[in-house]
Amino acid sequence: MDPSRPSIADKRRSFRRLHEDGCFVIPNPWDPGSARTLQSLGFKAVATTSAGFAWSQARPDNGVTVDQVIEHLRAMVAAVDIPVNADFEAGFAADAAGVERNVRRAVETGVAGLSIEDSTGDPAQPLYPREVAIERLRAARRAIDATGASGGQTLLVGRSEGFIVGRPDLAETIARLQAYAEAGADCLYAPGIRTREEIRAVIEAVAPKPVNVLIGWPTDLTVQDLAALGVRRISVGGALARAAWGGFMRAAKEIAEKGSFAGLGEAASGAELNRLFSRE
8 A cells, every 4th residue: 555645544534523523515426537536626525426326337326236336436445535435325235134244345445434325216115114224224333333443434324315205204304314323323314405494404303413415406505504504514416427427418419410519618628637647
């Protein structure tokens, strides 16, 4: 290992410190190049995006295997000197034993944090029953605890997906997040809550544990506004990947449909990208 680069333990310790006070943005790269770019812009940590990675593999969100994700996490951790949080979907297993086994594999990649969702992928029953979801979170906690704490532990994020799977029940979401906190989650996350009232209610319900808020759409809320509400960290999910795909698709369609290359005028500089990726 290069002694000039932070160790995995260093990254995990610094990641935990970020959650102790204040508010930080944890943007979501989808490959090593986008991760390195975000590091160069001064972000203190990044989080993978299941959707962004899947799209880069020509797959839909939730359409990649655990083996693919494990290799992706290794590459992302190796690419940057800042902590990487893993979007680990629902643990890639329906049963708690499978979640525990897969979380151990994820921890071995060197991630500083990982999230476990309570969504099933089944439109008829989009959320695991609460007690099942709690046991799955406990299994993730056991997997992390089994790695020991001497070098700093991977931070566990408990996610409740009701607002993005068609079950926007704030009381149920809060009850689940409180249960996940009791089961060992270090940080709580309810993607899809949008209003100040919803955000404030979640923060107050799980205090003093930190809350992640997703901002994946244009909004009048600023980082300062969210910090004032008590938000500890802000992620953008697949939004940066969608922005990149949007620029690519607009330029490509203009060539295909109009024979025009005007869209290439907004492309990043090749020289700038070469300079960025020449730094080790």
